[in-house]
Amino acid sequence: MSPHDTARPLEVACPQCRKKVLWSEENAYRPFCSKRCRLLDLGAWADESHRIAGESAMDETDLDALLARADRDGDAS
Numbered sequence: 018m019s020p021h022d023t024a025r026p027l028e029v030a031c032p033q034c035r036k037k038v039l040w041s042e043e044n045a046y047r048p049f050c051s052k053r054c055r056l057l058d059l060g061a062w063a064d065e066s067h068r069i070a071g072e073s074a075m076d077e078t079d080l081d082a083l084l085a086r087a088d089r090d091g092d093a094s
């Protein structure tokens with residue numbers, strides 16, 4: 018470390034646990050505080066997108082069924 022290399026370290030909040038973490042070259046997991054938090058965050062994203070994809074697929078099916086029924090009702094009346 019040279020004396021000229023003393024820029025104030027940037028502090029960020031870990032997106033997972035909100036803990037303050039130094040943004041430094043040494044922190045391979047920035048902006049996360051640890052490998053665990055990074056994996057947790059990625060896992061949460063994957064989990065959420067899977068759930069949303071599953072739910073929206075079901076919703077579309079329901080919507081199609083409703084629209085089909087509405088169409089039939091419209092024709093009948």
Ligand SMILES: [Zn+2]
Nearest residue numbers: 031034050054
């Ligand atoms: Zn964290």
